[in-house]
Structure formats: C-alpha cells, structure tokens
Amino acid sequence: MVIKVMQIILSPVLALAVGVFFLGLARKIMARIHWRYGPPLIQPVIDMIRLFYQKGVSHGRMFDLGIILSLAGSIVVVLFLPFGGIAPLSSSGGLLVILYIMLLAPLGLALSGGQGANPNISIGISRKLILSLGYEVPFLLVLLAVMTHYKTISITEVVNAQQRVGWAIISFPLFLSGLSYFLILPAILGFRPFDVSSAPQEISSGPMVEYGGKYLALATIEHAFALFISIALFVNLFLGGAANPVILFVKMLVVFVLGLCVNAVFPRFRIEQAIKYLWKWPTLLAFLGLIMTLVIRS
Amino acid sequence: MSLVALLIVALGGALLTYVLGKVSHRVRDSFAVFISLVLVVMVACFYGKTIEKAFYFGFFGLPLVLRINMLSWFFALAITSLSTLSIIFSLSYMKDRERTNFYYLMMLIVNAAMLGIVFSGDLVSFFIFWEIMSWSTFLLISYNRGPALAAGMKYIIMSIIGSITMLIGILSFYARYETLNISEISTLIASAPSGYILFILVVFGIAFGIKNAVMPLHTWLPDSYAEAPSPFTAVLSGMLTRMGIYGFLLIMYVIVGAACTLNLGPGILKFNYILAWLGAITIVIPTFIAMLQNDAKQLLAWHGIGQGGYMILGIAFGTSLGLAGGIFHTLNHAIYIVLLFMSVGAVQYRTNGERDLNSLGGLIKKMPIAFIGGLLGISGLIGMPLTNGFVSKWLIYKTLIVEGYPFLAFAALIGTWGTILSVYKFLHNMFLGQLPEKYRDIQKSPLSMQLPMIVLSLAIVLFGILPGIPLKVINSIGTSFGFERLNVTLWGITSETGTLNTINIFSAVLVAGVIVWIIFRLGAKSVPVPQEDSYAAGAHTPADKYHYTAEFYNPLYRMIKPFLRDVIDEFYYWIAASVQRLCGSVRRIYTGDVGYYVMYIILFLAFLIFVQLKWKPW
Numbered sequence: 052m053v054i055k056v057m058q059i060i061l062s063p064v065l066a067l068a069v070g071v072f073f074l075g076l077a078r079k080i081m082a083r084i085h086w087r088y089g090p091p092l093i094q095p096v097i098d099m100i101r102l103f104y105q106k107g108v109s110h111g112r113m114f115d116l117g118i119i120l121s122l123a124g125s126i127v128v129v130l131f132l133p134f135g136g137i138a139p140l141s142s143s144g145g146l147l148v149i150l151y152i153m154l155l156a157p158l159g160l161a162l163s164g165g166q167g168a169n170p171n172i173s174i175g176i177s178r179k180l181i182l183s184l185g186y187e188v189p190f191l192l193v194l195l196a197v198m199t200h201y202k203t204i205s206i207t208e209v210v211n212a213q214q215r216v217g218w219a220i221i222s223f224p225l226f227l228s229g230l231s232y233f234l235i236l237p238a239i240l241g242f243r244p245f246d247v248s249s250a251p252q253e254i255s256s257g258p259m260v261e262y263g264g265k266y267l268a269l270a271t272i273e274h275a276f277a278l279f280i281s282i283a284l285f286v287n288l289f290l291g292g293a294a295n296p297v298i299l300f301v302k303m304l305v306v307f308v309l310g311l312c313v314n315a316v317f318p319r320f321r322i323e324q325a326i327k328y329l330w331k332w333p334t335l336l337a338f339l340g341l342i343m344t345l346v347i348r349s
Numbered sequence: 350m351s352l353v354a355l356l357i358v359a360l361g362g363a364l365l366t367y368v369l370g371k372v373s374h375r376v377r378d379s380f381a382v383f384i385s386l387v388l389v390v391m392v393a394c395f396y397g398k399t400i401e402k403a404f405y406f407g408f409f410g411l412p413l414v415l416r417i418n419m420l421s422w423f424f425a426l427a428i429t430s431l432s433t434l435s436i437i438f439s440l441s442y443m444k445d446r447e448r449t450n451f452y453y454l455m456m457l458i459v460n461a462a463m464l465g466i467v468f469s470g471d472l473v474s475f476f477i478f479w480e481i482m483s484w485s486t487f488l489l490i491s492y493n494r495g496p497a498l499a500a501g502m503k504y505i506i507m508s509i510i511g512s513i514t515m516l517i518g519i520l521s522f523y524a525r526y527e528t529l530n531i532s533e534i535s536t537l538i539a540s541a542p543s544g545y546i547l548f549i550l551v552v553f554g555i556a557f558g559i560k561n562a563v564m565p566l567h568t569w570l571p572d573s574y575a576e577a578p579s580p581f582t583a584v585l586s587g588m589l590t591r592m593g594i595y596g597f598l599l600i601m602y603v604i605v606g607a608a609c610t611l612n613l614g615p616g617i618l619k620f621n622y623i624l625a626w627l628g629a630i631t632i633v634i635p636t637f638i639a640m641l642q643n644d645a646k647q648l649l650a651w652h653g654i655g656q657g658g659y660m661i662l663g664i665a666f667g668t669s670l671g672l673a674g675g676i677f678h679t680l681n682h683a684i685y686i687v688l689l690f691m692s693v694g695a696v697q698y699r700t701n702g703e704r705d706l707n708s709l710g711g712l713i714k715k716m717p718i719a720f721i722g723g724l725l726g727i728s729g730l731i732g733m734p735l736t737n738g739f740v741s742k743w744l745i746y747k748t749l750i751v752e753g754y755p756f757l758a759f760a761a762l763i764g765t766w767g768t769i770l771s772v773y774k775f776l777h778n779m780f781l782g783q784l785p786e787k788y789r790d791i792q793k794s795p796l797s798m799q800l801p802m803i804v805l806s807l808a809i810v811l812f813g814i815l816p817g818i819p820l821k822v823i824n825s826i827g828t829s830f831g832f833e834r835l836n837v838t839l840w841g842i843t844s845e846t847g848t849l850n851t852i853n854i855f856s857a858v859l860v861a862g863v864i865v866w867i868i869f870r871l872g873a874k875s876v877p878v879p880q881e882d883s884y885a886a887g888a889h890t891p892a893d894k895y896h897y898t899a900e901f902y903n904p905l906y907r908m909i910k911p912f913l914r915d916v917i918d919e920f921y922y923w924i925a926a927s928v929q930r931l932c933g934s935v936r937r938i939y940t941g942d943v944g945y946y947v948m949y950i951i952l953f954l955a956f957l958i959f960v961q962l963k964w965k966p967w
Contacts, residue, residue, distance in 0.1 A: 063861075108882070109875040113713060113720075113781070119869055123861040130857055140853055147746055148854065150762075151734050154769070155858075158733075161773055162724075165781030166713060168880040173782065173901070180770050181905045187766040195755040195762075204747055205848075260884055265872030269865070322904045341755055348753060 059130060059139045063276075066129045066283075069300060070275030071095050073282075073307055077242075080308065084315045095275070099268045107264025110166045114261075117163025118269050124155025125276035132283050133210050133292055135299035145205040146198060150191075153280065156273060157183065160258055167261040175257020178322050179241075179248035185329040186238040189231050192337035196228040196344045197288050210292030218291040224347055227340030229289040233306075234333040237314045238325065239281045244317040245325055282306055352415040352468050353404050355391050358384070359464055363457030370450030378440050381453045385433040385460065392425045392464075401470050401532065414470030414530055419826045420603070421467040423819075424595050427680055428467070428588045431687050432460040434801035435587075438691050439580040441795045442698055452492060456581065458485045459589065466592055472519045472529040479515070479592075483508040486589060490577045500572035507559050507569045515556035518549055535604050543613055546605055550613070550620055553600040561593025562654045563661055564631040568918040574650030575704075579694030582646065586653045586690060587683035594660050594679050601664070602672075602830040611667045624665035629760035631658030636767040638913050640774075640902060645693045645704040648775055649686065652730060655764055656682045662761060663745045668752060669832040670842075674744030676823050681737040681812065685729030688805040692723040695794040695802070696779060706775065711784025711880065715791045720780045722802035727772040729809045732765055734854050737812035740820075743849055744842070774901045783880060814855045815839050 075092040082089025109115055130140045131149045157179065164172040197219065198204055201212050213219055220229040238245040249257050262270055286292065286302045293299035320328065362384035370377035401416035417425075436456060443449050462485065465478030483505065491501030523529055525545075526537045538546070555566070562570040570590070574582050601610045601621075613620040632655050639651035660682070663675025696712060696719060697704055713720045725736065732738040742765065749758035794802075812819060817839035828834050836843045840852035900906065938945075961967060 103872045106873050107875045108878045110878065110880065110883075111714060115869070115875075119862060119865045122865045123858060126861040126865070127854070127857045140857060145848075147743055148734060148849070151732065151739060152854070152858075154731070154733065158769070158773070161777075162781070165777045167883060168711065168781075168783045169883040171884075173777075176773075176777075177901050178904075180773060181902055184766055184770055184905070188763060191759055191762045191766070195750065195759055198750045199753060199755045202751065202753075204750055255884065264875060265869060266875070268872065269869065323908060326905070326908060341759075345753070345755065 055139060058137045062134045062137055062139060063126045063129045065134065065296060066279045067272065067275055069303065070277075070279040071099075071272075073278050073303075074271070074275055076307070077311060080311050081315050084312070095271065099271055102263075102268040102271075103265050105264040107266045108261065109266075110168065110261060113166040114163050117159045117161070117166070118262075118266055118273075119159070121156045121159025121163065122269050122273045122276070124152055124159060125273050125280065127155070128152050128280050129276060131206075132280065133207050133287050134283070135293040135296035137296070138207050145203070146194060146209075147204050149206065149284070150194065156277060160270070160273070164258040164261070169261055171254040171256075171260045172258050174254050175248045175250075175260070179258065181322055182238060182241075182245060182247060182325055182329075185326040186235045186333075188330060189235050189333040189337040190239070192334065192341050193228040193232045194288075196225060196337065196341040199341070199348060200225055200344045202348075206287060210287055213291040214294075218289065220289040224340055224343035225289070227336045227343065229285075231333040231336035231340065232285055232289065233310070234336070235329060236281060236285065236306075236310050238329060240278060242311070242314055244314065244320045246319055247322045247325060250319060278307075279303075352395075352400065352402070352417060355388070356415070356461065356465055356468070358391065359388055359461035360458070362387075363454055363461055366457055367450050367454040370453065374449065377450065377453060381436050381457065382433070382440070384457065385429065385436050388460070388464070389426070389429040389433055392422070392429050395422055395425075398422075403470075411473055411529055412471065413474045415468050415474070416470035416532075417468055419822060419829060420595075420598060423676070423680075423822050423826060424467045424588075425464055427683055428460065428463045431587045431683055432456065432584050434804060435580045435583045435687065435691075437797055438583070438694065438801045439578075440797040442580050442694055442798070443578070448492070452489070452578070452581075455485045455489050455492075456584070459489065459584065463588060463592060467595060470531055472522065472531065472534075475531075476512075476515065476519060480512060482589065482592065483512065486585065489581045490573045490585075492578055492581070493576060496572075497576035500569075500576040504569040504573045507566070511556035511559035511566075514552045518552040518556075521549070521552075531599070531604060535606060538605060539609070543609075546609055547613055547620060550600060550605065550610070553596065554624070557593040557596035557600070558627075559593070560596065561590060561657050561661065562631075563593075563627055563657065564634060564654070565917040567631070567635070567654045568915070568921055570654055571647050571650040574653060575644060575646040579646070579690055579697060583687040583690040583694070586650070587687040590653065590657065591660070591679050591683060593657075594664065594675070597661070597664055598676070598830075607667065607831050621665045621667050625662050625757060628658045628661030628663075628665055629757050631655065631661060632764035633658075633760050633767070634913070636764045636771070637909060638915065640767065640771040641906060641910060641913060642771070643706050645696075645706055645709075645775060645779065646690070648706070648771055649689050649693065652768065652771070653682075653686060655768070656686070656730070658764070659742065659745060659761060662757065663741075663748075666745075666748060666752075666754075666757070668748045669827050669835055670744050670748035672827050672830070672832055673820065673823050673835055674741045674748065676826060677744065677816070677819060678738070678741035680819055681729060681741050681809075684737060684805055684808050684812070685726045688722050688802060688809065689726035689730070691798065691802050691805070692719045692726060693779075695719040695722075695798045698798065699791050699794065700788060706778040708785065709779045709788075710782045711780070712788065712791070713780040715784070715788065716780070716793050718799045718802055719794055720776075722806055723776050723780060725806045725809045727776055729813075730772055731768050735813045735851065735858060736809050737816070738809075739813060740816040740841075740849070740851065770902060770905075778901065814851050816841065816851060 074095040079089045079092060128149060161176045164176055197209060201209050203209065219225040241249060249259065259270055282303045285306060286299060290302050293302060366377055366381045366384065369380050395417050399418050401414060403412035403414045405413040443452055459482060462478045462482035466475060466482065469475035469478060487501050487505040490504055491498045519529065522534055526534055528534065559566045574586060577585055611621050635651045635654040639648050642648040642651060660675045660678050663671045663678060693704060695716060703709060729736040729738040732742040746758055746761060817837055820837045824835050824837050841849040
C-alpha cells in the first residue's frame with residue numbers, strides 16, 4: 052500500500068523532470084543545429100519559476116479551470132502509463148482509457164483558450180483540432196494493430212509480451228506500425244514541421260497568446276508532460292517498455308533526439324499540407340500494418 | 350396495479366390535460382407535469398416484475414396482450430423520466446406560443462404511445478401504438494409550420510414506408526403461425542428455415558432502421574430534429590428515435606433469438622456482421638457531415654444519427670459486452686442528447702430562436718447553467734472518461750478489439766475523434782469566444798429550464814462514475830436473451846482481457862485536479878480583464894464577433910467537403926421528383942375536365958367500330 056502510494060506520487064514527479072529536461076534539451080539541440088550557442092539546459096525551469104510569480108490576466112472562470120483540467124488530465128495519463136516496472140493505475144482500464152484521458156489536456160486548453168475571445172486563439176485551436184484529426188487516423192490504426200496483435204487492451208500486457216518475445220518494432224507486421232508512429236510523433240508533439248497551432252511568428256503562439264504569469268507556467272508544465280507521455284507510450288508499445296525507470300529514460304532519450312534531428316531542419320507545413328502528409332504515408336503504413344496483423348492472426 | 354391501468358393513466362391524462370387547458374393554462378401546466386411524474390412512479394413500481402396478460406380478445410379473435418419484463422421496464426423508465434424533464438422544460442419554452450393545448454396533448458400522447466410499444470406483448474398492439482407514435486410525431490414536427498411542414502412530410506413518408514414493410518412481416522407471421530403473440534412466435538420460429546428468418550429480419554429491419562436512422566435510411570432525421578420545437582426534439586432524439594433500437598432488440602433477440610440471429614449466413618456475409626458494418630458507416634459519415642453544419646440543431650441531429658450507429662454496432666455485434674454496450678449507449682445517448690437540445694433550447698429561448706452558430710457567442714457568463722449542461726453534454730457525446738458515454742463506448746471498443754475486428758473498432762474510434770471537432774465548435778461558437786453586442790443584456794435561463802438541465806448533468810456524471818447502477822439492469826436483460834453474464838461491479842467491469850475501474854479514474858482526476866488547483870492558487874494572483882482587452886499582435890480585434898469563428902474549420906472544409914455530399918438524400922429526392930414527373934404526365938390524360946373524358950369515350954368507341962368494320966371479330 053505504502054509502496055503504491057509512493058509510486059503514485061513519484062511517477063508524475065519523475066515524468067515532469069524528464070519532460071522539462073527534454074524541453075531544455077530540445078532548445079539546446081535546435082540551437083546547435085542552427086549554429087547558435089543556445090540557452091542553458093535548465094532555462095525552462097528558470098522561466099517557469101519566474102513566470103509563476105508574475106502577474107497574469109484572467110478572462111473568466113473557464114479560462115482558469117480549463118488550464119487546471121488540462122494539467123490534471125496529463126498527470127492522470129502518467130499514472131496509467133507503465134513507467135519502467137511502475138504502473139500505479141494501469142490495471143484500471145488499459146490503453147483505451149489512456150487514449151481517452153489524453154483528450155483532457157487539449158480539450159482543457161481549448162476550453163480555456165475559448166473564453167479568451169482572441170482571434171489568434173481561435174485560429175490556433177482550430178488548427179490544433181484539425182491537426183489532431185490528421186494524426187489520430189494513423190495513430191488509432193497503430194494502436195489497434197498493437198492491441199489486435201497482442202489480443203489485449205491492457206498496456207502492461209503489451210509490455211510483458213514484448214519482454215517475453217522481443218520488441219514490437221523488430222517483429223514483422225508491427226514494424227510498419229512502429230514506423231508510422233515515429234513519423235507522426237512530431238505532429239503529436241506539435242514540433243516543427245507540425246507547429247501550425249502554436250506558430251509564434253504567424254499567430255502569436257495561438258492558444259497561448261492570452262496566457263501570462265502562472266498560466267504560462269502551467270501550460271509549459273503541461274507541455275512537458277505531453278512530451279513525456281507520447282514518447283513513453285512509443286517506448287512502451289514498440290521498444291519493449293523497460294524494466295526500470297533508467298532504461299526507460301535512455302530509450303526515450305534516443306527516440307527524442309532522433310526525432311528532433313530529423314525534424315529540426317524542416318520548415319513549417321501549412322495545415323492542409325500537414326493533413327495531406329499525415330493522411331498519406333503514415334496512414335498507408337499504419338493501414339498495411341493493421342491488415343498484416345489481421346492476416347497473421349487469422 | 351396493472352399495465353392496463355398504466356396505459357389508461359397515460360392516455361387519459363393526455364386527454365384531460367387538453368380539456369384542462371381550455372379552462373386555465375396554469376392548471377394545465379401543473380397537471381401535465383403531475384401526470385408525467387405519476388407515470389414515472391408507476392413504471393418504477395414495476396421493477397423486476399414479469400407479467401404477461403391478455404386484456405382484449407375482440408380484434409379478429411386475436412388477443413391483445415400487455416407484458417412487462419426487464420427490457421420493457423428499462424426502456425419505459427427512460428421514456429417516462431426523460432419526457433417528464435422535457436415537459437418541465439416546455440413550461441417556459443412554450444409559454445407564449447399558440448396552440449399550446451395541442452402541444453401538450455401530443456407530447457403526452459407520444460409518451461403514452463411509446464409506453465404502449467414497450468409494453469406490447471403481441472404484434473397487433475405493437476403496430477397500433479407504433480402508428481400512434483409516428484403520426485403524433487409528425488404533428489409535433491410540423492408544429493412550427495413553414496419549413497417544418499416539409500420536414501414533417503419527409504418524416505411521415507419514410508415512416509409509412511417503414512410501417513408497410515413491418516406490416517408485411519406481421520402478416521407473414523400471421524399467415525404462417527396464426528398467432529401474433531410475441532412469446533408464442535418466438536417458440537414457433539425456432540424451426541423456421543433460415544431464408545424465412547432472413548426475410549423477417551430484413552422487413553422488420555427496414556422499419557426499425559428508418560426509425561433509428563441507420564444509413565442509408567437516415568435522411569428524414571436532420572430536418573425533423575432541426576425544425577421541431579426544442580423540448581420535443583429532445584424527446585424525439587432521446588427516446589423516440591431509439592424505439593428503433595428497442596425494435597431491433599425485440600426482433601433479433603426476443604422473437605428470432607440470439608442463437609438464430611448470430612448464425613445467419615455464411616462467413617463474413619452473416620446478417621449481423623453486415624448490420625454491424627452498416628452501424629459503422631452510420632457512425633463515420635454523419636460525424637463528418639456534422640462538422641460542416643452551422644446550425645446548432647442540425648449539428649446535433651447529425652450526431653444523433655452517428656451515435657445511433659454505435660448502438661446498432663454494439664447490438665449487432667452480438668457479444669455480451671457489445672450488447673450491454675449498445676443498450677447502455679442508448680440510455681446514455683438519451684441523457685446527453687436531451688441535455689444538449691435543452692441547452693440549445695435555453696439559448697434559443699433567450700435569443701429569439703437563434704440557432705445559427707455563426708451569430709452566437711460568449712454566452713458563458715450570461716447563461717452558466719446552459720453552458721455547464723452543454724459542456725457535460727458534449728463530454729458525454731465524445732465519451733470523456735467520468736461521463737456516461739465513456740463506459741458504453743469502452744464496452745463496444747473492447748469487445749471489437751478483443752474479438753479481432755479492428756476495422757470496426759477503427760470506425761467507432763475515428764467517429765469519436767471527428768465528434769470532438771464538431772462539438773467543440775458547437776460549444777465554442779455558442780458559449781465561448783466573443784459576446785456579440787446585441788446579447789449584452791441577456792437574462793439567464795428561467796428555473797424551469799435550469800432544473801431539468803441540472804438533473805441531466807448530474808445523471809451524466811453519476812452514470813459515468815458509477816456505471817454499475819444501470820449495468821446491473823442491462824446485465825439481466827442480456828442474460829434473458831441467453832448471453833453470458835458480465836462481471837459487473839458498481840464502478841466498472843472486471844475480466845481477464847482488460848478491466849475498467851471508473852472509481853480509480855475518478856479519484857485520480859479528483860486528486861490531480863485538487864493538487865493543480867492548489868498550485869494554481871499559490872501563484873501570483875491574476876487580474877480579471879474584459880474580453881476586448883486581448884493581445885492581437887498590434888492588429889485590431891473587432892469589437893463585435895470576429896470573422897474567424899464563422900468558418901471554424903475552413904482548411905478542413907475545403908479538403909473534405911467534396912466527399913461529403915449526402916448522395917442518398919439526393920437519390921431519394923430524385924425518386925420523389927421522378928414519381929412526381931410520372932404523375933404529372935398521367936395528369937395530362939386525367940385532366941378532370943368532363944369534355945376530355947367524353948372525347949376519350951368517343952375515341953374508344955370509334956376505335957372499336959373501326960376494328961369491327963375492318964376485321965369483324967365479334
């Protein structure tokens with residue numbers, strides 16, 4: 052019981068640490084690719100502490116509640132993800148629940164931003180929702196392939212099965228799905244070339260435009276969690292999970308840096324281009340993966 | 350207390366309400382609420398009872414039978430509770446309209462007819478109540494006149510086609526078995542050849558498919574939902590349309606029986622598998638069409654079609670999880686769609702009937718209860734965890750995935766993700782964003798509108814956190830059909846291939862929410878600012894509704910619009926137009942002018958004489 056409570060408290064804290072580290076690392080690596088020096092690794096932490104004590108504006112109750120809901124949703128998802136052997140709540144509903152609770156974060160931000168009554172927010176949210184429809188098509192196909200292959204909806208079962216028979220990414224039908232997930236990862240994270248919804252130069256960071264002070268701090272924390280969640284999900288589903296948090300961290304780091312290097316050199320898509328891309332190659336791969344999985348299963 | 354008494358109270362109460370309305374509107378209003386509450390209590394008293402009793406033998410010697418079991422009780426309670434709430438909602442919504450006596454009469458008659466349908470123990474009374482329901486629905490849909498008349502006409506024509514196919518099925522039963530008692534037929538039909546069973550399932554399936562708006566029989570629904578008065582749209586979408594689901598359950602699992610229905614046809618061309626695919630198509634296409642709508646009620650109406658697909662998918666898939674999911678989704682959908690139509694109705698009531706999403710906005714501070722209703726309603730519609738819609742959808746997804754039908758599961762899941770887009774637009778364009786100048790002094794909704802919305806909001810959360818309450822009843826419906834018993838607890842479902850525990854999710858969200866809230870409070874205090882005070886990167890933010898919310902998903906529209914024409918509706922219209930043209934040409938001959946008919950007779954006689962003179966055949 053005590054161990055379980057400790058796990059529940061510890062895993063979001065660790066996830067946050069990893070997420071914030073990745074945020075700092077992303078800026079550093081991007082800067083180096085651009086031949087700049089870049090900010091120090093702990094810059095996001097400094098920013099957050101500073102922002103937390105700065106005054107922000109509020110547009111109403113939903114504006115406040117939305118951001119709280121969004122962050123709370125992200126924390127709950129972390130509790131459902133296997134965290135290198137630790138999985139406090141993963142037996143309460145499996146992958147389907149994770150999939151749905153992952154909605155709370157963007158929906159909370161959208162509701163919060165909605166009350167902001169700013170054209171940039173509306174444009175940003177509209178793009179974010181369209182983009183999410185774009186990547187959900189391959190994403191759902193990928194998850195269905197995994198669940199059909201292992202005949203379970205429980206993510207811990209998927210991890211255990213991989214510990215027994217080897218990583219999913221190197222097994223035959225699932226490597227297609229894994230590749231597809233890797234291709235849409237930047238879209239899920241909102242990284243370039245898919246940063247249409249937050250495009251700073253174009254629509255002043257979209258949904259974030261009215262946030263200042265603690266709102267911006269909480270939104271950054273939420274972003275850190277989101278970063279952790281989508282990469283950890285990839286590692287758990289395709290790279291065999293991990294026996295302890297350190298191995299999980301190493302695997303995540305490899306995936307993250309790899310993804311960052313590929314995507315740091317692309318300019319931003321327009322939203323139509325993003326959808327066209329997402330509904331073409333990643334969807335095709337995911338679709339093939341699912342069909343192969345079905346054929347092999349029957 | 351007998352079922353006959355219940356139906357007499359329902360029908361008599363309706364007539365009495367009309368009479369009382371001639372005396373005083375106030376008395377009529379309270380009596381209408383009273384009678385519908387009495388019905389709720391009466392139905393609730395029948396919990397767990399199984400009665401089957403003939404009460405009248407005069408109909409061509411066929412006994413008319415009323416009966417109740419868990420299935421009818423479940424539907425009856427949902428019907429009576431939701432129509433009570435919608436009658437309470439009507440009190441202020443219909444206040445200053447004309448023909449209100451007629452409106453209440455029809456509302457209560459629809460209610461009584463639906464009760465009659467679920468309590469019918471033979472197909473004659475089933476058909477009679479079905480027709481009463483269809484016709485009074487037609488009158489209510491066309492209540493507002495104008496475009497509502499056309500919508501009502503479309504509804505009644507499709508409804509009649511459904512009734513005729515159902516009548517063919519009923520007559521074939523009578524010709525074959527000489528009885529129309531449901532329980533007798535269900536024992537006799539076991540020995541029927543599979544071709545006959547398929548015929549029965551198809552003719553009844555067309556009737557119920559039209560009522561439940563399964564693609565390609567859905568075209569009556571969007572216009573009817575949009576044009577009917579909002580409190581009635583709530584009843585129509587919540588329960589009346591779902592009489593189709595009751596019908597499917599009745600024909601598939603009560604009359605024909607699960608063993609027979611689920612093994613009809615070879616391989617992947619099984620009857621129930623095809624029906625499940627129709628359900629899947631019904632989920633996906635309407636959900637994407639809903640994204641293109643700019644009318645709040647049309648948008649919800651398309652979702653009404655789409656959500657009906659989940660119910661069909663769950664029921665047709667025919668596992669105990671799928672069946673439970675399908676039936677549970679019927680209840681859940683009823684709760685949240687009624688709430689959503691009430692939320693739209695409340696806004697319409699205060700804004701002179703405005704339901705165009707492009708001209709509303711920012712009403713959250715003016716109508717907080719309607720907003721909360723809308724928010725919980727869309728959460729249920731999406732199937733957010735901790736709302737009722739989540740549990741039923743989870744059951745359906747899980748059975749599809751575990752049984753190895755990922756493409757059906759994909760259709761169901763992508764339907765949900767499409768839903769998010771359109772319902773966010775729905776909520777945003779009505780309650781969030783900029784408040785237009787003309788709505789600055791708007792009042793909040795009256796108490797009689799707030800009350801039903803609060804009750805329904807609580808129900809959404811209650812069934813989301815403790816789904817075991819309705820699932821216990823649904824479980825016994827499933828076992829009465831011969832399905833395996835599910836392992837239901839108060840807060841979820843346990844099984845080897847995946848467990849759901851809503852109370853854990855609830856505690857996690859609650860604790861995380863409280864912690865984040867405390868952190869939020871610890872930060873520097875924020876300054877409340879009016880909506881005009883926003884940062885637009887140096888550009889000017891227009892004081893009235895800014896342009897961008899009008900075409901909320903414009904980039905996506907441009908991409909998907911060419912693929913989303915309602916071809917089926919156009920095809921039906923083409924048939925209607927061809928029939929009209931045909932009749933028009935017939936009319937050239939049958940002009941109605943006596944002179945023409947005299948001419949036809951003379952020409953015909955001349956022809957006969959000519960024949961006689963030429964060939965002398967006579």
